[in-house]
Amino acid sequence: MFSKFVRRWCFPANTPIYSSPHLQRSWRMSMAQPLDRATLRAIAERALDEWDICATELELISISENTVFRIDTDTDETYALRIHRPDYHNLAELNSEQQWTAALKRAGIGVPLPRLTREGHGYATVPVPGSTETRHVGIVEWFEGVTLSSIIVQAPDMRTLALHFNQLGRIAARIHNQAVSWQVPEDFQRHAFDADGFMGDTPFWGPFWVLPELKASEREHILNTRRAIHRTLSDYGKGSEIYSLIHADLHPHNLLVNGDQLHVIDFDDSGFGWHQYELAVALDAYRKPPHFKVARDALIAGYRSERPLSDEAIELLPMFLLIRSLALLGWLHERPEHNKGDRVRNLIQSACKQAEALGI
Known part of the structure; x- marks a missing residue:
């Protein structure tokens, strides 16, 4: 061939x-300006208000395409909070990603499942402090390894x-x-x-x-x-x-x-x-x-x-x-x-x- x-x-x-x-x-x-660590942390803390999670620690893990924080909770559960970069995926595309990973999980493949907000959504849209911009934020289970x-x-x-x-x-x-x-x-x-x-x-x-x-x-x-x-x-x-x-x-x-x-x-x-x-x-x-x-x-x-x-x-x-x-x-x-x-x-x-x- x-x-x-x-x-x-x-x-x-x-x-x-x-x-x-x-x-x-x-x-x-993207015309959006890179955000400093303090602003990223403020976004993560604001996003946590949308979830029924009591965080005992919020640790910045990486800043690259997206920003990832590790969340430790009072129930000894651990999650990854991800702040998505702007202009790459819209909310419908992000929700579709979660639809597929949920289907992969049901098929027995080890992928992180999302933790839904109090309102049952996969993501929260959070304003950037001091700006008219927003960021989509999602939380998924944390995998050790x-x-x-x-x-x-x-x-x-x-x-x-x-x-x-x-x-x-x-x-x-x-x-x-x-x-x-x-x-x-x-x-x-x-x-x-x-x-x-x-x-x-x-x-x-x-x-x-x-x-x-x-x-x-x-x-x-x-x-x-x-x-x-x-x-x-x-x-x-x-x-x-x-x-x-x-x-x-x-x-x-x-x-x-x-x-x-x-x-x-x-x-x-x-x-x-x-x-x-x-x-x-x-x-x-x-x-x-x-x-x-x-x-x-x-x-x-x-x-x-x-x-x-x-x-x-x-x-x-x-x-x-x-x-x-x-x-x-x-x-x-x-x-x-x-x-x-x-x-x-x-x-x-x-x-x-x-x-x-x-x-x-």
Whole structure:
């Protein structure tokens, strides 16, 4: 199958890309200003008034895409309070995320369940002190554990690495099994990582072809690659054997291990997409030999132990790894604060090399 798609890579450079208007997403960066720690804490404390929770401690855990606080309570229960960044998901999309995670939980997959407000809502919308802005705030159960990524770093040999990626492949397949069998509610709203979502005029994670770090020759190469991948994905289709709701950020940092339990966290990027992209995300940070082949083979073997995945589908994995690189370039374009050192330059060079290897 891959060779069949390769023959479609090359076509005139001025070939337009037509994006479906209802799928388009504005990729302008949020105009909201970053909030300091005192303001974030004030938002968290105000949000707690909406829940029937008596917090004994509120600890700031992380400030990145979203802000996370740990809540300890007088009943010895522990929760994670998450302040969502503006302009990424609206309230309907956030509620849909909770609908899916609740369905995954019912299917036996370890995901955090939300704690509802006194009014029975999944989120509270809280004003930002001294501003006309608001933030959506949600609370979910807290999972103790160690990230799978930190365990992999300490893996003493390739056999141990393979065991962990086999485990990751199994959980990815179980998520997809649930997704393809689940009747999506009528009011469900999530983005799509489809041809337009990745390579359209307004890709979900930003226009990777406008980065100022791109040289003229690289920009031309990237634009041709974008057109080629858009056409390939458009032709590929969205059958349930390859396409459904996906986590879309299922790398080892987002899996927590606690004894024999494995929990999946951070569904913020989840949406509709191809299953191979899920696997590409898992492999993205492990591309160097000899780790890549071991991790890839174990990931696929684990996946296939829970769910069928054809050889033809696997042949397209290199393309989805390239898509991941391009999506990350778009992500960095919208978040220049994360562009440190040679990160963008290295990623541009990697993307161009991957495209060349695919014959683009």
